[in-house]
Amino acid sequence: MTEQSAAPADEQTPTRIQVGGTAGTDPYEVLVGRSLLGELAGLIGADAKRVAVIHPEALAETGEAIRADLADQGYEAVAIQVPNAEEAKTAEVAAYCWKALGTSGFTRSDVVVGVGGGATTDLAGFVAATWLRGVRWIAVPTTVLGMVDAAVGGKTGINTAEGKNLVGAFHPPAGVLCDLGALDSLGVHDYVSGLAEVIKAGFIADPEILALIEADPEAARSPQGPHTAELLERSIRVKADVVSSDLKESGLREILNYGHTLAHAIEKNERYKWRHGAAVSVGMVFAAELGRLAGRLDDATADRHRSVLESVGLPLTYRGDQWPKLLETMKVDKKSRGDLLRFIVLNGLGRPTVLEGPDPAVLLAAYGEVSA
Structure with a gap:
């Protein structure tokens, strides 16, 4: 894109x-x-x-x-x-x-x-x-x-x-x-939670979003920030571009689920008491580590996930002892095909792709990087 x-x-x-x-x-x-x-x-x-x-x-x-x-x-x-x-x-x-x-x-x-x-x-x-x-x-x-x-x-x-x-x-x-x-x-926690989806759009399609946030993270945390309208519009355009080509998630639209496979499992595990954006933030860090360990993503872009998300106050980690439960939940994720786990990862900045059936040891290692 x-x-x-x-x-x-x-x-x-x-x-x-x-x-x-x-x-x-x-x-x-x-x-x-x-x-x-x-x-x-x-x-x-x-x-x-x-x-x-x-x-x-x-x-x-x-x-x-x-x-x-x-x-x-x-x-x-x-x-x-x-x-x-x-x-x-x-x-x-x-x-x-x-x-x-x-x-x-x-x-x-x-x-x-x-x-x-x-x-x-x-x-x-x-x-x-x-x-x-x-x-x-x-x-x-x-x-x-x-x-x-x-x-x-x-x-x-x-x-x-x-x-x-x-x-x-x-x-x-x-x-x-x-x-x-x-x-x-809107309360600051609810506002910042929504920024996870904005940042996601930056990583999968529009890096200028990331640059705007990195230039002034504190301003990005407020609806009164100078780039609020532009950040939202750019994010909406990313999604509009994707769904216009793939309404029913038969292919391209899956990239919008970047970070969401683990995020949805975390939300269910927390009985939906976690904000969606907080779970997506952890999910993106996991996806970045998974991409890195699978040899798909460069170190600089993987590390950039942590720096951008942390700069606006989003979480980077989740409980380490919950991995078995999270893994079972991910097996019924909408992107799964039979027993085959599928994740959206990056081949590079703005280059999302599908990783099918990753080695369980790689999954565990990637989760180890985000477990508290």
Whole structure:
């Protein structure tokens, strides 16, 4: 992949990034800017009569404000409150949402709006994908993670006792509104967690992301930083470029899972109490070590993972005694094929590839480099 170019959004004019349209899918736009909720009704359209605003408990006021605004514009709008974070991504919560849609008389011309972080948009998209075999939905992500990862690409899903995102559907949104103003009130730990996905985009496709962060790591930790818009836009463009070519993860799209195989195992092991970005950070350090030990990745790029991630305050290690449990969980990862473990590693900066069936001793050695 080639290095991406991006012009940062300003206060008045949002940046519009197109996703899809090249692999037999309908294109949609990701808008990045400020004060974007005025764009929502236009994305919903005139054909919809009813709108369901799915939001987490933590964003009750925001969800109600959006519902009231849509009601003022003539829609039959209902707010559906769900639990915060990963607790929302269960079959029981999805069933609760389906019941609310049924009670509201939702038809195929109506629209679901998901407001919140990545877990909420994952759930909202899944509910939309499964109601009447698919209704339109719009993502309004409110976190860095939601903006650069979860809300783009159409991968929706819920968790089960066996693992993360094992039940889901590919169901692209009709549009995504990334209002940077939502990040201003985000806690520093949640904001920094989202940076793991930004840094991932830098390593797999756009090294300029890494250079911007390395130039001023402290500024990168804040939504008020001078490069916030550019960092998010570059990351979104990386994902948009990939998913436009491979909607259903049949090949190229797997590179977006860099660091995620171990990360998902850590999240399950911690019962989803760890932030996703923290787990991805450890997962990327592991993937870098795996690439190095497999003779794929040079020392300088492997070491750069640690320096960049540590500079913004992301973790580099996990518990050493948990390797047997993590290994068993990784065997049911979505990228696995039968009993064959598959990992995304780097052949060099911006050169992701698949490593199939690595030697168990190499896996253990790589984990030894990230175990606390």
